[in-house]
Amino acid sequence: MNNIKQIEVRTEFGQCCLLIYLDDFSTGYLTNIEIFKEHRRQGHGNELLETALRIAKQQNLSCVVLQVVADSFVRRWYEKYGFRNLNVYQHSPQEGHIWMTKERKTGLLGR
DSSP, X not given: OTTEEEEEEEOSSEEEEEEEETTOTTEXXXXXXEEOGGGTTTTHHHHHHHHHHXXXXXXXXXXXXXXXXXXXXXXXXXXXXXXXXXXXXXXXOOTTEEEEEEEGGGTTTOO
């Protein structure tokens, strides 16, 4: 993992991880997104995502990519934040998951 910069993003209500490959400083991968059980369905995901996107902007990333269950309310929530489907080949696709991206040129870090 020497070629990956890992930034842990934490709020009072949840956590996630932003991975940046050091040979491609333009893309961040948002992973392990979690709102702590007692804080779910209270709007705290907005704060966590906005914090992660603000950090991505500070890192001067041109886009953020994440994977989500294709048929879920979470996918629709990401779409409200401007994430769009990313049509890429996945070597070992997880059934029912899709990649989504949000790019700087389309408003990477704001709603």
